[in-house]
Amino acid sequence: xxxxxxxxxxxxxxxxxxxxxxxxxxxxxxxxxxxxxxxxxxxxxxxxxxxxxxxxxxxxxxxxxxxxxxxxxxxxxxxxxxxxxxxxxxxxxxxxxxxxxxxxxxxxxxxxxxxxxxxxxxxxxxxxxxxxxxxxxxxxxxxxxxxxxxxxxxxxxxxxxxxxxxxxx
Numbered sequence: 788x789x790x791x792x793x794x795x796x797x798x799x800x801x802x803x804x805x806x807x808x809x810x811x812x813x814x815x816x817x818x819x820x821x822x823x824x825x826x827x828x829x830x831x832x833x834x835x836x837x838x839x840x841x842x843x844x845x846x847x848x849x850x851x852x853x854x855x856x857x858x859x860x861x862x863x864x865x866x867x868x869x870x871x872x873x874x875x876x877x878x879x880x881x882x883x884x885x886x887x888x889x890x891x892x893x894x895x896x897x898x899x900x901x902x903x904x905x906x907x908x909x910x911x912x913x914x915x916x917x918x919x920x921x922x923x924x925x926x927x928x929x930x931x932x933x934x935x936x937x938x939x940x941x942x943x944x945x946x947x948x949x950x951x952x953x954x955x956x
Contacts, residue, residue, distance in 0.1 A: 796890040803883045806845040826850040828921040833913035834945040841881045848917035857891040912943040
């Protein structure tokens with residue numbers, strides 16, 4: 788285990804069950820993994836990407852401070868997803884919870900299990916909107932542009948809007 792502090796940017800998404808509760812459970816889980824208080828974006832409601840014949844998602848981005856390596860973090864996230872009833876039967880299927888590591892420090896990681904930065908994040912508005920709120924000046928290590936610039940360049944026209952969390956209590 789690395790002894791220094793790593794910063795992981797994680798996107799949580801849910802479109803099955805009580806979506807807001809699922810994000811809240813993910814936030815509590817990430818808080819326990821983090822060595823200090825996590826930062827998070829607002830919750831966004833987003834049209835499904837890829838397989839559009841499914842309910843809309845709620846998405847939220849998190850900044851987690853961890854001593855875990857990227858692979859250790861991935862193992863923890865996958866175990867949490869499974870504990871929340873997540874199955875992985877087909878690509879882009881509806882899910883109770885999805886946790887993706889978008890960035891890990893400024894590292895470039897490409898293994899069969901893990902690609903960081905997430906290879907499609909620059910083309911997906913549902914990812915860029917919460918990131919632009921959470922880390923607008925973060926420079927994408929491959930494209931050399933910050934998140935705000937990537938959002939400005941994004942051609943994805945799927946609907947993304949802030950979700951009124953207070954309405955869901």
